[in-house]
Amino acid sequence: MTISAAIVGGTGYTGLELLRLLAGHPQVSLEVITSRAQAGQPVSAVYPNLRGHVDLAFSPPDPAVLAGCDVVFFATPNGTAMEMAPALVEQGVRVIDLGADFRIRDLGVWSHWYGMDHACPALAAEAVYGLPEYGREAIRQARLVANPGCYPTAVQLGFLPLLEGGLVATDTLIADAKSGASGAGRVPKPHTLLCEAGENFHAYGASGHRHLPEIRQGLERAAAQPVGLTFVPHLVPMIRGIHATLYGRLRDPAVDLQAVYERRFADEPFVDVLPPGSHPETRSVRGSNMVRIAVHRPEGGDMALVLAVEDNLVKGAAGQAVQNMNLMLGLRETLGLQGISVLP
Amino acid sequence: MTISAAIVGGTGYTGLELLRLLAGHPQVSLEVITSRAQAGQPVSAVYPNLRGHVDLAFSPPDPAVLAGCDVVFFATPNGTAMEMAPALVEQGVRVIDLGADFRIRDLGVWSHWYGMDHACPALAAEAVYGLPEYGREAIRQARLVANPGCYPTAVQLGFLPLLEGGLVATDTLIADAKSGASGAGRVPKPHTLLCEAGENFHAYGASGHRHLPEIRQGLERAAAQPVGLTFVPHLVPMIRGIHATLYGRLRDPAVDLQAVYERRFADEPFVDVLPPGSHPETRSVRGSNMVRIAVHRPEGGDMALVLAVEDNLVKGAAGQAVQNMNLMLGLRETLGLQGISVLP
Amino acid sequence: MTISAAIVGGTGYTGLELLRLLAGHPQVSLEVITSRAQAGQPVSAVYPNLRGHVDLAFSPPDPAVLAGCDVVFFATPNGTAMEMAPALVEQGVRVIDLGADFRIRDLGVWSHWYGMDHACPALAAEAVYGLPEYGREAIRQARLVANPGCYPTAVQLGFLPLLEGGLVATDTLIADAKSGASGAGRVPKPHTLLCEAGENFHAYGASGHRHLPEIRQGLERAAAQPVGLTFVPHLVPMIRGIHATLYGRLRDPAVDLQAVYERRFADEPFVDVLPPGSHPETRSVRGSNMVRIAVHRPEGGDMALVLAVEDNLVKGAAGQAVQNMNLMLGLRETLGLQGISVLP
Amino acid sequence: MTISAAIVGGTGYTGLELLRLLAGHPQVSLEVITSRAQAGQPVSAVYPNLRGHVDLAFSPPDPAVLAGCDVVFFATPNGTAMEMAPALVEQGVRVIDLGADFRIRDLGVWSHWYGMDHACPALAAEAVYGLPEYGREAIRQARLVANPGCYPTAVQLGFLPLLEGGLVATDTLIADAKSGASGAGRVPKPHTLLCEAGENFHAYGASGHRHLPEIRQGLERAAAQPVGLTFVPHLVPMIRGIHATLYGRLRDPAVDLQAVYERRFADEPFVDVLPPGSHPETRSVRGSNMVRIAVHRPEGGDMALVLAVEDNLVKGAAGQAVQNMNLMLGLRETLGLQGISVLP
Structure with missing residues (x-):
């Protein structure tokens, strides 16, 4: 076919x-x-x-x-x-x-x-929201899929296990996110010139970014309750990649976060939970549809720290779209999406 | 002389x-x-x-x-x-x-x-801790000054007004910090090669970093009480610059943060509080001893968001050392420290 | 004054x-x-x-x-x-x-x-052509100075000693030049986006570039005869800096190139002839008005190889303009131009 | 199999x-x-x-x-x-x-x-020298293949049609070559740190580089006579990619270079001759085994200018090795080598 x-x-x-x-x-x-x-x-x-x-x-x-x-x-x-x-x-x-x-x-x-x-x-x-890891069946049946934004994909996947399990306080979630410049598109704008974005780092949209309501909608669906979220995007002097650093206060610090994440994503072909103590690198998913996630509990306290990386143009856009296409048309979900990241 | x-x-x-x-x-x-x-x-x-x-x-x-x-x-x-x-x-x-x-x-x-x-x-x-914005007089008298670390300078200066004023809950402070590669020094290490650190972004030391106790000590001194801090450093594919993104929950959301910061640093020659709505860029302080700070209250909620940038090798190291020298030896504090950042 | x-x-x-x-x-x-x-x-x-x-x-x-x-x-x-x-x-x-x-x-x-x-x-x-190393007196008297282009400054200074001394064949000079992206200006254009110019290298204008006639005019003035020049500019994924790699065939391979260059530029405040065997780095002149030059004779043959670096925005533009201003107005030539390059 | x-x-x-x-x-x-x-x-x-x-x-x-x-x-x-x-x-x-x-x-x-x-x-x-575009049959029969160096691959492929056809003077060939930092390997060395190689450009080995004898050997084989070559490598602040800018003086300026190159490489799966007036970009072959070549005759003169790009780790190393393996073992030459470059 x-x-x-x-x-x-x-x-x-x-x-x-x-x-x-x-x-x-x-x-x-x-x-x-x-x-x-x-x-x-x-x-x-x-x-x-x-x-x-x-x-x-x-x-x-x-x-x-x-x-x-x-x-x-x-x-x-x-x-x-x-x-x-x-x-x-x-x-x-x-x-x-x-x-x-x-x-x-x-x-x-x-x-x-x-x-x-x-x-x-x-x-x-x-329209069906096209995040396969949260609603694969609906996508299979959909006539129209709304492919998620780049930041929303990384932030939602990173927070999902915490919210589905009711493991964190939902009123003070923080998503400190960093993106390469390709997220700003190919239309020339002053701030994405090499001479402006290179050798430079800054936040933007700190008072409000279009991806905030999309993320909040997803988190509230997963938490089944309202969610208080602070979302701060930053521009990284590189081409591809999003790194989401996520913070949530644990209700029970004794929970085994590593196990929670490994279990939640055990069957997901495009979510890779790294071993304890890891720090995922954006380049490890460059050109690939993978999201890599590591979970930490700094100093053994009650803060859950989640580090999630994706390629904003692949799992954050075109790759996820192909994944959705595969689902909608009854193809193997991973078809055409198994290239290996070029590194270095 | x-x-x-x-x-x-x-x-x-x-x-x-x-x-x-x-x-x-x-x-x-x-x-x-x-x-x-x-x-x-x-x-x-x-x-x-x-x-x-x-x-x-x-x-x-x-x-x-x-x-x-x-x-x-x-x-x-x-x-x-x-x-x-x-x-x-x-x-x-x-x-x-x-x-x-x-x-x-x-x-x-x-x-x-x-x-x-x-x-x-x-x-x-x-030894006197050499952060002039918090203890200038002691530095003037000191025989030995401990020059602060690069991350600690940015994080402490960013949090100081909140903590001195008792404006935020002290149990869940978050410092999500990003540094250029020069912070890792000039001794060749695999992870700071251009081929490893370039076109890449990742966190490190998420489970504990040497700068954490130094930062906590400073914050606790300012807050006059124990402080709960999560500190997550990240490596940015650039040479110079630290960006600290700081989060603290406001006790009274009605406080005028902009005024608090402007007042606190009004007489400081090396701290520049930007106008409301700003996002400081690391390149704006490259080669300079300035720290630039912007404060936000996202969506008008109860989260205080502070964005602070410095050059890690200047205000985060050598520049601050010269500033301390000027103070210790009775020279004008800004002497030799007024070069303009080269931009772009 | x-x-x-x-x-x-x-x-x-x-x-x-x-x-x-x-x-x-x-x-x-x-x-x-x-x-x-x-x-x-x-x-x-x-x-x-x-x-x-x-x-x-x-x-x-x-x-x-x-x-x-x-x-x-x-x-x-x-x-x-x-x-x-x-x-x-x-x-x-x-x-x-x-x-x-x-x-x-x-x-x-x-x-x-x-x-x-x-x-x-x-x-x-x-109008007087404002290359002080070749016509300082005329600049002092000028009402109007035409400040040289960025490539022309590096290429002319690199070739001057060879041409003034009649040391090379003038029919096959080659200038293989490389520039950072700031030479393309601050108006957003597709090819100078970080996502286009970053992690990339290419030539441009190989069939003809506006700086070619300006360079040729200068070389012919120095050689006092027509000059055959191939000039190929390239775009380097960095912000500032020009590196000119210049090739000319020596009439007499026995000439002591190092001595020729050191003598020619001995009194020039902004031309630094490096020791034998050097390879000048663009970053060594970043933000500075210096041109650094090294000369080689590969394998001891008859090819003169000149390596010249400048900051395209300083000696290649604004710095040279200030140098010209100092000359025109009777100020010390180096005034305001002695900042040290920020490195790394 | x-x-x-x-x-x-x-x-x-x-x-x-x-x-x-x-x-x-x-x-x-x-x-x-x-x-x-x-x-x-x-x-x-x-x-x-x-x-x-x-x-x-x-x-x-x-x-x-x-x-x-x-x-x-x-x-x-x-x-x-x-x-x-x-x-x-x-x-x-x-x-x-x-x-x-x-x-x-x-x-x-x-x-x-x-x-x-x-x-x-x-x-x-x-041992058989493993440049398939020049000696494919010998590779097929070889027990041991010497895989060419990164610079030698780009320079030889770029010069081959000129030398095989006797189209240029062989005494003053120039190869001005530029490489990303991955060519220097993964063992940490000071000059390939991000803080040293980033935002910087310089030549190296101008007085002699190990790849020079390898290149000369190949060019002399193609020209069937001794060859005078000046080879100057440069370090580009990027990870992957080699750009060779090649100069040779035409014996007959009337020759149709475009046709010569298109004909020479018509059957080569990994050499792509671009349309007239092109400037190949290193990123267009990143992660791929392709070499892309453009030929120019600046100002219609007698200088042949060849621009050739490759990924130094693929066609300049591992990709060419796989191509050689395919040939030695009787597999389809392009097997496993047809991934598309990730761009941007």
Whole structure:
């Protein structure tokens, strides 16, 4: 069986990573990749790493062509997928949105953070949040999957075992998160120039970041109660990788955190709980769909410390999208996602 | 008046930075810089940036020569200063130790973390902790100053106003700290190779770091009570800079944090409180003795969030040592410390 | 004596570096810095490294204010200075253009590379090329100085002794040059994003670069004959620094290159000829106005190999402009230019 | 058919890259990886990117075990393979040496550069130089392959078409080469620390580098005459990648270089000649076995300019070794070598 796939909006880093993964996927035929700005350009002229691997040229989006595909990925700016997805879903195409249009259940909250009204509330209500480690069955049945954001994936996976087990106080969770610059995208902005982001480190969005409501929604679902969360993102002078440093106060310091985490993720193909005392490195998952997690209880006290790393463009975006596609289409979940990180 | 100065152990990054600062200090004459390993080598052959600025060669340590100086800086591995300092202090030389030998008041704690017995407990008891923003007068009178560690400087300065004012709960303070690789020194180690530390980010010492007891000691002094602190350092793929992200739960969320910080540091020449909503960048203090601080209250809740940056080799080491020297010798505190950060 | 200075177009990296150098210059009072885009903004809000050092705000350019200054620096896009400079020169203001408007003597060549007609041919003919190591006296007398480009400074200084002495064949000179990303400026462009320029290395402009005619003009002046030059620039994943690797075939392999270079630059305050066998590092001149040069004759053959490094924003732009200002206004040439490179 | 393979000396970057490639090779079973220093340690404890992909532990080298393998790779310091290889070859094991022991035909030259006598001159005479693009058939028949050095691979492939065709003067070839820091290996050395190699650029070995005789030998073989070569390597502040900028003076400037290169490499699976006007980027081949080449004739003159990029650890080491293994064992040449570069 060969799956025919399309990418809408393929010129950003998320689209590029989807291209790389789908080009190497043994059961996918990439039929079309759209870009108004680059229409007519061969993909490999823009991305020389794809020379010999992808023969397509960018084309303007054509609804009829998209409707003929088995699955359509949206790697578009926020607000695009909600306009185009309904017609596709209607025609039986599986849709995976890598943007934020369908991630937030409460559309009032969504409008507040994304600054527009939602174009299709009904579909937003139906959309399934695509975090396989928390809701794999629903994804299998979904017509439309909202692929999680990069920070939300790492933070939720890191906190899940603590919240599901009711192991920490939920009123003062802290997520101190650090991301490489690719999370800011490929559109040139002053603060992501090499001369601005290089040899530099700083926080941003400390008073509020769009990923906060998405994370809180996920944590509250897992905790089955309201959650107080402080989320502080930082920009790291590197290209790929997210490191989430998570803090929660244990209700019972005697709990065996290591065992809790190993048990929770024992069957997960893309979550790797490291041995006690470990410090996961972002590079250990570069280009890979793995999340690696270590848990600590500093000085044997009552603070649970969770260290989680992912590649923001893979498990934090395109890789998770492919994982979701595999689930939605009945393929083996790990197909096309088993490349080894290049290190160093 | 010209101060004659010596550096013991000048081949690491701290010694190099001292060289740079003292070479540009208008009232210091650098008389000697010792290194057994490099003895005989011109300083400028090892550090080409000093060609034309420093004409000395490294020499083996000679107690008589050191005793003839007004001030001696120790930029040596832990354990060296405590052997050599007593004789110098005895002879009236002001001593500033950039290592850890005299930082910890409780010598049992010190021995636990540094793995040796202390060679001169009496002098350890007399030594003054060299954080001018918290104890300037004692430094002025000191014969021996224990120059603070790099992380401890940023974390203490960031927390001071909260703790002195009793504004936060002291049982769950969190310091999530990030440092460039120069904090690990110039002795080649696998994890600070460009190929290991570059394009990578990870925590380390999550279960306990030598700077923890030093930080806790300072925080407890400021809070006048025991303090519960979680301290997690991380390695950033850059050369210089520390970013401390500090979390404390406010006793009264209505407090005007911005005003508290501005007031506390109003007269401090090397602490700059940024306008509300700021995110200090490590590069803004690169090569400079400034600490820049911003305070936030995310989503207007009860969490105080403090962002503090310093150059780990300047305010976190050599610059603070020069600041201490200025105080000990009655010079203007800012002398030789007013270069502007090179940006970008 | 205090010099009143103005910067026109102060929001790029060249303008920022001028700000840093002039703020630290003991005999300059910076009166005005213009920017239409940032007008009204305090300089220190845009560049936090200047907090406490520069109190000006950006203002729109006002001819009357500029005419009241002793010296005006243009750090503007090509084409601006040639419009504004004539009136200032007329009124007795010394003008230093850090752009390319007055660098090329042959205005036909200039128009070819810069794509416009020249607005003031007469002033272009009068302008003095501001490379002090080759024409210091003319600069002292100049009303208008054309500050050299970054690549041209390193390449010309590296080749000068060979060409002035007629030591190499002039038909096959090769300049293989490498620059950090700050040479591309502060306006966001795709190829200078950290995610594009980081962990990457490539040549550019191999078929022709704007600096080629400027370099060739200088080399031909020094050689007093036509010169055949291949110039290939490359982008290095770092912020500051240019490394020029220069190749020329010796007419007489027996010549003592080291002595030739040491003699030629013996009295130059900003050219440092390194000992035999050296390999200059770009970081050794970061933030400094020095050029460091090493000469080799690989395997004792007939190829002269010259390695030259500079900071593209200092000796390659703002530092050289200050050096020229010092000369034009009768100040000590090195004033304000003696800071030590921050290393590491 | 499954090939049983062993790696001797697996703890450096070359060994690690071999591990990654062999773990993903569909017809190889990695039986043993030796390291005296790390014996007993699981491979995945040292290299977390291999968790879940490689289950071996390092073991001390055992001749009997190695003799049972189909192929043995030596990723050892120079001097080791020549001691151990003869016995293995004797027993019918195919041997691929990634070190320099068998690369140089003239053992006098070899001894001069590597500072020791050769242990097995007979085998050195039999060894086949493993550059498939120049001698594929001999590799297929070889018992022992000398895998080329990283610089030599890029420089030879870039110059081959010019020399085979007699298109350039052979007396003044220039190879200005630039390498990421992984070429210097994983043993900690001062100059490859992030704090030394980061934000810095410099040449090294300008008076002579071990790869020079290897390159010259290859160029002379292709040119069938003596060759005058200047080779200057530089260290780039990045992890992986080599960029060779090659200069040769054309005998007939009218030659169509683009056509010459396209024709020469038309059937080569791992050499990609880019369209006219291109500038290959090192990142476009990161983690891949491709070499990408562009040819220019600057200003339409008589200088041929060749730009060639490779990943020094793949086509410059481990990837080429796997390519050679495929050839020696009759497998498809590209097997296990078709991963797509991760970009950005």
